[in-house]
Amino acid sequence: MKPVVAIFVPQLVFVAAIFQFMPLLTRSGIFFSATVDPEFPRSADGRRVLRSYRWQSGLWAIIAIGLAFVFPTRDPGLAVLAPIVIMIAGSGCSYWLKFREVHARYGQRRPEIRQAELSSQPTRASFLPWIWIPPFVAMAITAAYLQARWNELPMRFPVHWGADGQPNRWASRDPLTVFAPLLIGAGMNLFMLVLAWLFSRLSRNTVMRRITVRLLEVLLYPLTFTFIVVALLPLGLVVPIWLIPGIMLVCVAGLIYWSYRQMAAPAVADAVPDPQNDAYWKAGVFYYNPNDPAVFVAKRVGVGYTMNFASKWAWLVLALTLAIIVGSITLVKPAR
Amino acid sequence: MTSCLPLYTVYVQYTVAGDLTLRIDLDSAVPAYRQIVDGLRILLVGGKLEPGAELPSVRRMALDLGVHFNTVAEAYRLLAEEGWLDLRHGRSARVVYRDAPDPTSDTLREFGYRLRALTAEMLAKGAFAEDLRSAMRTAAEELES
Numbered sequence: 001m002k003p004v005v006a007i008f009v010p011q012l013v014f015v016a017a018i019f020q021f022m023p024l025l026t027r028s029g030i031f032f033s034a035t036v037d038p039e040f041p042r043s044a045d046g047r048r049v050l051r052s053y054r055w056q057s058g059l060w061a062i063i064a065i066g067l068a069f070v071f072p073t074r075d076p077g078l079a080v081l082a083p084i085v086i087m088i089a090g091s092g093c094s095y096w097l098k099f100r101e102v103h104a105r106y107g108q109r110r111p112e113i114r115q116a117e118l119s120s121q122p123t124r125a126s127f128l129p130w131i132w133i134p135p136f137v138a139m140a141i142t143a144a145y146l147q148a149r150w151n152e153l154p155m156r157f158p159v160h161w162g163a164d165g166q167p168n169r170w171a172s173r174d175p176l177t178v179f180a181p182l183l184i185g186a187g188m189n190l191f192m193l194v195l196a197w198l199f200s201r202l203s204r205n206t207v208m209r210r211i212t213v214r215l216l217e218v219l220l221y222p223l224t225f226t227f228i229v230v231a232l233l234p235l236g237l238v239v240p241i242w243l244i245p246g247i248m249l250v251c252v253a254g255l256i257y258w259s260y261r262q263m264a265a266p267a268v269a270d271a272v273p274d275p276q277n278d279a280y281w282k283a284g285v286f287y288y289n290p291n292d293p294a295v296f297v298a299k300r301v302g303v304g305y306t307m308n309f310a311s312k313w314a315w316l317v318l319a320l321t322l323a324i325i326v327g328s329i330t331l332v333k334p335a336r
Numbered sequence: 337m338t339s340c341l342p343l344y345t346v347y348v349q350y351t352v353a354g355d356l357t358l359r360i361d362l363d364s365a366v367p368a369y370r371q372i373v374d375g376l377r378i379l380l381v382g383g384k385l386e387p388g389a390e391l392p393s394v395r396r397m398a399l400d401l402g403v404h405f406n407t408v409a410e411a412y413r414l415l416a417e418e419g420w421l422d423l424r425h426g427r428s429a430r431v432v433y434r435d436a437p438d439p440t441s442d443t444l445r446e447f448g449y450r451l452r453a454l455t456a457e458m459l460a461k462g463a464f465a466e467d468l469r470s471a472m473r474t475a476a477e478e479l480e481s
Contacts, residue, residue: 112362116400118379118392119356204400272400292402293395 016061019091033284033300034103060090099284135224157234185227206270208298222251259303372411387433
């Protein structure tokens with residue numbers, strides 16, 4: 001088996017598993033992003049719709065994994081990208097068709113009851129410093145360690161690896177190159193915290209907000225681990241190629257499971273619920289409500305937030321996020 | 337007795353839920369700003385919001401209710417005109433002490449019209465006059481206490 005395929009297939013299987021369970025990762029009364037009777041998913045029709053979607057999504061997964069074996073290794077990027085795009089597009093279309101079916105045939109309309117907390121000090125999602133500070137401390141300690149062993153660093157070392165695990169970019173020893181992984185890691189951690197802060201300020205007081213803020217805080221750990229490992233590689237640290245993606249997968253799977261348990265808890269109720277009308281959800285996943293000043297709204301399916309695409313601020317946040325991603329890539333390229 | 341309960345229950349449920357929560361129903365024929373005014377006035381008259389209390393900012397309440405900023409701003413402005421709120425620039429809306437004005441003949445006449453319309457609507461729905469009297473008394477006592 002090609003090395004790229006050996007690394008990539010487990011990740012494809014993981015994404016396929018997420019698609020299989022995605023319709024269940026939602027709140028009571030929502031099924032395939034459509035508002036339904038809370039008992040509907042357990043009914044014969046509900047089970048039939050879910051079964052049909054799973055067959056279709058499974059088929060797309062088989063096609064994608066099959067393509068991962070077929071694609072040439074001369075272009076590992078294409079071998080990685082094409083199957084994942086096919087799987088996401090195929091399963092996404094299946095999901096959209098099921099949303100249309102459920103909404104049209106079994107959908108319900110709930111009263112548009114809105115609720116506000118009458119307190120001058122609105123409830124904010126709590127940030128826990130003992131969760132988010134240690135990753136920054138760990139990176140600072142790593143930076144100090146690298147500085148202390150500066151003379152042991154080779155004059156030239158790899159800074160980028162291909163999907164096959166082989167280095168394909170090298171750099172010489174200088175402070176920016178040596179500390180770049182830690183700087184990028186700290187930047188990404190900071191970005192996650194800023195995102196969590198934005199959710200806290202610009203969204204309603206829902207259960208999802210609490211879950212998302214905590215999730216973003218905990219995600220700093222696998223990210224920090226990744227960047228610390230990469231920063232220590234020039235010192236001769238040897239790690240199995242599967243370690244970083246493996247830890248990332250385990251963390252993400254654990255966090256998804258934890259989020260599902262939180263969302264499914266029977267006593268859980270939103271203090272200030274998001275608007276519930278299906279008409280605001282285009283294709284079941286894109287929220288568009290020009291009257292709603294909220295920039296972020298809790299996703300109907302899955303964990304986290306989506307944007308109110310009718311808000312210009314949402315587009316600004318999207319543009320800034322893209323700028324940060326493109327900027328980071330551009331920043332890394334000079335090290336070639 | 338049971339036939340009068342929905343009138344009161346629905347009114348309270350769709351306007352105010354709990355001491356510090358405001359609810360509105362966007363499906364209602366009553367405009368959102370009017371529902372906000374009505375809901376807040378119940379809390380103000382009932383003393384749940386006392387002088388000195390700060391209300392959420394216009395931005396925050398609009399965000400929570402999922403309505404336009406102007407809707408909340410209009411509601412706050414109307415309550416300020418009634419003398420309930422102080423809306424100084426750069427500060428949160430603050431509840432102020434307000435002397436209840438003597439009711440004018442116009443005010444009483446308007447109340448009479450609205451009450452007759454509501455009573456007729458409830459009688460048309462099958463409520464009994466005695467039930468409505470009882471519900472009216474209960475509402476007045478709750479707000480006065």
